[in-house]
Amino acid sequence: EAGVAQSPRYKIIEKRQSVAFWCNPISGHATLYWYQQILGQGPKLLIQFQNNGVVDDSQLPKDRFSAERLKGVDSTLKIQPAKLEDSAVYLCASSPTPPTGGNTQYFGPGTRLTVL
Amino acid sequence: AQSVTQPDIHITVSEGASLELRCNYSYGATPYLFWYVQSPGQGLQLLLKYFSGDTLVQGIKGFEAEFKRSQSSFNLRKPSVHWSDAAEYFCAVGLYNQGGKLIFGQGTELSVKP
Numbered sequence: 001e002a003g004v005a006q007s008p009r010y011k012i013i014e015k016r017q018s019v020a021f022w023c024n025p026i027s028g029h030a031t032l033y034w035y036q037q038i039l040g041q042g043p044k045l046l047i048q049f050q051n052n053g054v055v056d057d058s059q060l061p062k063d064r065f066s067a068e069r070l071k072g073v074d075s076t077l078k079i080q081p082a083k084l085e086d087s088a089v090y091l092c093a094s095s096p097t098p099p100t101g102g103n104t105q106y107f108g109p110g111t112r113l114t115v116l
Numbered sequence: 117a118q119s120v121t122q123p124d125i126h127i128t129v130s131e132g133a134s135l136e137l138r139c140n141y142s143y144g145a146t147p148y149l150f151w152y153v154q155s156p157g158q159g160l161q162l163l164l165k166y167f168s169g170d171t172l173v174q175g176i177k178g179f180e181a182e183f184k185r186s187q188s189s190f191n192l193r194k195p196s197v198h199w200s201d202a203a204e205y206f207c208a209v210g211l212y213n214q215g216g217k218l219i220f221g222q223g224t225e226l227s228v229k230p
């Protein structure tokens with residue numbers, strides 16, 4: 001079974017530029033998550049989708065971050081404009097079950113973003 | 117508020133020695149608890165999880181963890197560490213009343229001495 005795919009793996013941009021990350025979850029997984037992991041910290045949830053609907057985006061900085069999940073499969077996370085503090089690893093995860101506390105989340109390799 | 121604390125930022129153990137990584141959580145209900153491992157440049161891999169039942173949980177790679185409700189702890193253990201275990205370890209609590217959201221600790225970096 002193929003895992004969660006993410007691209008690009010690395011991205012370097014100047015502040016105020018825009019950037020987009022792509023995630024392809026494990027086939028058949030209904031729930032998709034985007035996490036931000038700042039160096040030295042644990043991942044923090046940005047947004048959660050159930051199929052193509054948003055379940056939780058309370059931690060998403062909506063003035064600059066946006067995300068969508070096309071047709072309930074792939075997802076794109078965008079930052080516009082980027083700030084220095086957005087430098088982090090962006091992790092995508094998916095889960096086969098409806099969003100409960102006990103569902104196992106499977107993580108992709110992440111995209112490391114550096115904002116100069 | 118829900119939180120996870122991993123008191124040890126960095127631990128060094130000798131190869132073959134035993135290992136215990138500490139995790140304490142704060143959550144107002146019965147928690148779902150997870151341990152993940154992250155190698156450099158990689159995503160997170162699930163080691164084990166606790167939902168209910170037996171409080172001693174076995175995972176992959178020879179790891180186990182014990183849930184102690186009275187201490188709000190879920191410590192990870194391994195009897196004999198291998199050099200390939202060097203990585204970052206994250207404890208997390210799953211919030212069933214918030215759509216399965218995971219709250220992570222800040223991580224413990226494990227170094228293994230030959």
